[in-house]
Amino acid sequence: xxxxxxxxxxxxxxxxxxxxxxxxxxxxxxxxxxxxxxxxxxxxxxxxxxxxxxxxxxxxxxxxxxxxxxxxxxxxxxxxxxxxxxxxxxxxxxxxxxxxxxxxxxxxxxxxxxxxxxxxxxxxxxxxxxxxxxxxxxxxxxxxxxxxxxxxxxxxxxxxxxxxxxxxxxxxxxxxxxxxxxxxxxxxxxxxxxxxxxxxxxxxxxxxxxxxxxxxxxxxxxxxxxxxxxxxxxxxxxxxxxxxxxxxxxxxxxxxxxxxxxxxxxxxxxxxxxxxxxxxxxxxxxxxxxxxxxxxxxxxxxxxxxxxxxxxxx
Amino acid sequence: xxxxxxxxxxxxxxxxxxxxxxxxxxxxxxxxxxxxxxxxxxxxxxxxxxxxxxxxxxxxxxxxxxxxxxxxxxxxxxxxxxxxxxxxxxxxxxxxxxxxxxxxxxxxxxxxxxxxxxxxxxxxxxxxxxxxxxxxxxxxxxxxxxxxxxxxxxxxxxxxxxxxxxxxxxxxxxxxxxxxxxxxxxxxxxxxxxxxxxxxxxxxxxxxxxxxxxxxxxxxxxxxxxxxxxxxxxxxxxxxxxxxxxxxxxxxxxxxxxxxxxxxxxxxxxxxxxxxxxxxxxxxxxxxxxxxxxxxxxxxxxxxxxxxxxxxxx
Amino acid sequence: xxxxxxxxxxxxxxxxxxxxxxxxxxxxxxxxxxxxxxxxxxxxxxxxxxxxxxxxxxxxxxxxxxxxxxxxxxxxxxxxxxxxxxxxxxxxxxxxxxxxxxxxxxxxxxxxxxxxxxxxxxxxxxxxxxxxxxxxxxxxxxxxxxxxxxxxxxxxxxxxxxxxxxxxxxxxxxxxxxxxxxxxxxxxxxxxxxxxxxxxxxxxxxxxxxxxxxxxxxxxxxxxxxxxxxxxxxxxxxxxxxxxxxxxxxxxxxxxxxxxxxxxxxxxxxxxxxxxxxxxxxxxxxxxxxxxxxxxxxxxxxxxxxxxxxxxxx
Numbered sequence: 001x002x003x004x005x006x007x008x009x010x011x012x013x014x015x016x017x018x019x020x021x022x023x024x025x026x027x028x029x030x031x032x033x034x035x036x037x038x039x040x041x042x043x044x045x046x047x048x049x050x051x052x053x054x055x056x057x058x059x060x061x062x063x064x065x066x067x068x069x070x071x072x073x074x075x076x077x078x079x080x081x082x083x084x085x086x087x088x089x090x091x092x093x094x095x096x097x098x099x100x101x102x103x104x105x106x107x108x109x110x111x112x113x114x115x116x117x118x119x120x121x122x123x124x125x126x127x128x129x130x131x132x133x134x135x136x137x138x139x140x141x142x143x144x145x146x147x148x149x150x151x152x153x154x155x156x157x158x159x160x161x162x163x164x165x166x167x168x169x170x171x172x173x174x175x176x177x178x179x180x181x182x183x184x185x186x187x188x189x190x191x192x193x194x195x196x197x198x199x200x201x202x203x204x205x206x207x208x209x210x211x212x213x214x215x216x217x218x219x220x221x222x223x224x225x226x227x228x229x230x231x232x233x234x235x236x237x238x239x240x241x242x243x244x245x246x247x248x249x250x251x252x253x254x255x256x257x258x259x260x261x262x263x264x265x266x267x268x269x270x271x272x273x274x275x276x277x278x279x280x281x282x283x284x285x286x287x288x289x290x291x292x293x294x295x296x297x298x299x300x301x302x303x304x305x306x307x308x309x310x311x312x313x314x
Numbered sequence: 315x316x317x318x319x320x321x322x323x324x325x326x327x328x329x330x331x332x333x334x335x336x337x338x339x340x341x342x343x344x345x346x347x348x349x350x351x352x353x354x355x356x357x358x359x360x361x362x363x364x365x366x367x368x369x370x371x372x373x374x375x376x377x378x379x380x381x382x383x384x385x386x387x388x389x390x391x392x393x394x395x396x397x398x399x400x401x402x403x404x405x406x407x408x409x410x411x412x413x414x415x416x417x418x419x420x421x422x423x424x425x426x427x428x429x430x431x432x433x434x435x436x437x438x439x440x441x442x443x444x445x446x447x448x449x450x451x452x453x454x455x456x457x458x459x460x461x462x463x464x465x466x467x468x469x470x471x472x473x474x475x476x477x478x479x480x481x482x483x484x485x486x487x488x489x490x491x492x493x494x495x496x497x498x499x500x501x502x503x504x505x506x507x508x509x510x511x512x513x514x515x516x517x518x519x520x521x522x523x524x525x526x527x528x529x530x531x532x533x534x535x536x537x538x539x540x541x542x543x544x545x546x547x548x549x550x551x552x553x554x555x556x557x558x559x560x561x562x563x564x565x566x567x568x569x570x571x572x573x574x575x576x577x578x579x580x581x582x583x584x585x586x587x588x589x590x591x592x593x594x595x596x597x598x599x600x601x602x603x604x605x606x607x608x609x610x611x612x613x614x615x616x617x618x619x620x621x622x623x624x625x626x627x628x
Numbered sequence: 629x630x631x632x633x634x635x636x637x638x639x640x641x642x643x644x645x646x647x648x649x650x651x652x653x654x655x656x657x658x659x660x661x662x663x664x665x666x667x668x669x670x671x672x673x674x675x676x677x678x679x680x681x682x683x684x685x686x687x688x689x690x691x692x693x694x695x696x697x698x699x700x701x702x703x704x705x706x707x708x709x710x711x712x713x714x715x716x717x718x719x720x721x722x723x724x725x726x727x728x729x730x731x732x733x734x735x736x737x738x739x740x741x742x743x744x745x746x747x748x749x750x751x752x753x754x755x756x757x758x759x760x761x762x763x764x765x766x767x768x769x770x771x772x773x774x775x776x777x778x779x780x781x782x783x784x785x786x787x788x789x790x791x792x793x794x795x796x797x798x799x800x801x802x803x804x805x806x807x808x809x810x811x812x813x814x815x816x817x818x819x820x821x822x823x824x825x826x827x828x829x830x831x832x833x834x835x836x837x838x839x840x841x842x843x844x845x846x847x848x849x850x851x852x853x854x855x856x857x858x859x860x861x862x863x864x865x866x867x868x869x870x871x872x873x874x875x876x877x878x879x880x881x882x883x884x885x886x887x888x889x890x891x892x893x894x895x896x897x898x899x900x901x902x903x904x905x906x907x908x909x910x911x912x913x914x915x916x917x918x919x920x921x922x923x924x925x926x927x928x929x930x931x932x933x934x935x936x937x938x939x940x941x942x
Contacts, residue, residue, distance in 0.1 A: 041361070048668045048670040058399075061415055068420065081394065104921075105696040107665060354676045378680065378730065382734065386678075
């Protein structure tokens with residue numbers, strides 16, 4: 001309960017010990033969900049609590065995950081998933097005031113916004129904990145936490161694993177956030193991207209400063225057999241000069257049965273979803289595919305965070 | 315509990331025995347609602363369960379009906395009633411993936427979509443039961459179920475009744491769905507429509523194949539006194555070549571006190587709502603008007619379905 | 629419980645005794661909220677009840693306040709906060725029919741609409757109590773009730789207080805509604821506004837008819853030291869002929885530390901929020917600033933109303 005009464009704005013708030021302690025709480029949350037789904041037993045850990053979801057940008061899966069997390073814990077939800085268009089205050093009111101006002105009515109706030117730093121602005125005004133559900137190309141800490149939890153759960157550890165990240169590593173919020181947590185675990189990184197979409201130099205430098213090994217390549221087929229974690233991400237057409245350039249890479253970064261045949265038998269495949277075509281449907285039935293399990297883990301991660309900021313022992 | 319862990323996509327999943335057994339469960343749900351509304355007693359049949367409503371097309375009354383049904387049973391709800399505009403995934407993600415993802419967070423899904431077959435696509439991906447809340451001009455099984463339940467409840471039986479259907483029988487999803495259930499009960503049908511908006515021939519043929527009598531007319535006044543059930547539906551201006559054509563029929567298909575004076579004293583009037591002007595306000599106070607009661611019955615029908623797909627004995 | 633099974637459409641429904649009795653109930657609601665927020669104890673006063681929020685115009689804070697109120701009481705919520713755009717029935721269906729239909733699924737309705745009188749139209753059709761959450765420039769009774777409660781709670785009484793109202797008093801719904809309640813308490817009013825935005829003559833006349841003193845001025849600095857209640861409201865640029873005219877008043881109606889230094893030491897500052905720049909941030913930390921506390925009181929006021937229309941003794 002390190003984060004009692006605190007905002008959760010950034011992955012930087014978590015060090016290695018925090019993460020390991022947190023994972024144990026998430027694991028307990030899986031039990032709570034199971035008892036509800038299988039046993040029809042409603043948990044009461046957050047009874048009496050109200051979550052407000054304020055989404056200034058649509059993201060049904062992230063919002064549902066926060067809301068389901070609160071409901072599974074016995075709390076309740078008030079929700080606006082279209083703040084920019086349906087909140088009369090949007091134009092005139094400061095985010096500080098919005099935070100102050102909403103926090104008089106709810107016990108915790110989950111907020112998404114297209115602009116970097118906006119969640120922090122609202123948090124400054126809020127009298128209750130605010131959890132960052134993504135602020136533009138900035139942070140999305142709960143996504144990174146669920147990625148790491150999925151690794152920890154499936155591999156038994158995070159330390160020393162070889163982590164592959166594939167796709168647009170220059171612009172992707174997801175791989176950047178993952179690195180800011182994984183750096184604590186002495187991992188070996190294999191970054192697979194087109195030349196123009198490489199992982200930013202400052203991140204590579206930071207990983208090395210933390211003692212991690214980093215290698216970079218453009219060739220997924222050549223590198224995949226070393227990976228314990230195959231972290232796929234979208235690669236977007238608009239990042240390339242023309243179709244020819246795009247096609248050159250897009251095709252080679254499609255994870256299919258052929259590539260999976262080369263991968264380690266105990267590797268795991270992650271993807272933040274939604275996918276476009278980076279992962280063939282045929283991989284879905286491969287037991288190493290964990291991208292739908294990640295969604296379940298995301299609910300449990302958010303449940304654990306709610307308990308943490310409320311100071312509820314589990 | 316024939317439908318435990320199954321999707322409810324079509325009226326074709328129900329035969330006569332299913333319907334009769336189902337009606338008994340719906341009846342019990344009326345008790346549950348009454349105990350909540352009058353006695354302030356919250357049922358717990360679906361405690362711990364979460365419904366996700368995914369509406370790709372607005373329908374406040376249908377969505378509210380599903381949500382109220384789940385809340386009355388002690389379950390909880392996550393909701394997106396504007397999927398097409400507020401779901402970032404809509405453009406890129408397949409309905410299969412959306413179904414897979416949402417079903418990791420909810421225990422049942424109610425979905426409406428403007429395109430025929432789309433609910434089935436999402437259901438294919440879903441790990442939890444999906445209930446069709448209307449897919450374009452395709453199916454809307456819960457509406458047909460509540461129509462039949464309203465008949466059964468008020469008339470004591472469905473078998474052998476004379477069912478009038480009035481309006482645009484060519485394009486109307488409601489009368490088509492009703493026929494697909496009523497065919498099991500040996501009813502006599504009187505179809506009242508303009509020549510160009512007649513009930514499709516294949517439906518008439520099927521009804522006859524099931525042993526039902528069918529007669530067709532353009533004249534409501536002449537036919538109404540034979541009907542046990544007066545099934546009104548909207549008749550839309552845009553189906554006609556010009557105002558003159560439209561006016562010819564629109565006027566004669568307005569149910570008013572004068573027509574009700576000719577109808578059987580124990581007839582019942584149904585309408586899926588919203589009405590435009592097919593039923594005069596003066597009919598609202600006629601005890602034979604059951605179109606607002608249908609809304610209540612719709613909640614109970616959906617409650618019974620939830621219990622059924624969850625395998626909850628009532 | 630004067631309002632059992634009644635609609636709450638207007639401040640005119642409340643006389644002095646109603647208000648004083650009502651305030652005592654609101655006070656008890658503060659305890660209920662405290663027990664939930666601090667003690668994690670879920671109240672069950674409205675267990676089994678369902679609130680439908682129908683917002684034909686966005687207002688996140690008002691909607692959240694109604695929804696939180698119902699959730700704090702143990703009830704549940706179905707919600708549409710974008711009725712004009714997402715309700716297919718909006719164009720064709722009368723508000724009477726909408727009221728009739730929704731009231732078959734919910735136990736109470738809170739409705740906001742941009743047009744005066746529309747809430748009353750829906751209420752006519754509804755079989756359950758409808759609470760007006762604002763109908764255009766018409767009524768917004770729950771806002772006025774929370775304003776008065778905030779005065780009563782902080783000053784110990786409303787009777788005989790000197791009430792300042794500052795800003796656009798011609799067009800402001802808030803000061804008009806406040807007057808319709810405050811007139812019962814023999815208050816002294818100081819109206820501060822530009823010449824063209826004065827309180828309508830009929831309201832001034834009515835206040836005097838009820839025995840209240842009224843004075844009017846354009847100068848806030850000169851009048852503020854007499855006020856027990858400093859009621860700030862927005863003053864909108866578009867009400868003025870040009871920027872010069874606007875600037876003349878806008879600037880002098882900004883409440884800042886300098887003005888607060890002149891105000892009574894036991895005065896209180898109210899604002900319906902959102903504010904634009906009528907109140908400097910520096911005033912937020914002044915203990916006399918009660919505009920964020922008003923938000924909390926608004927939840928309790930709505931809780932008390934729910935109990936009242938349901939006839940629930942507290």
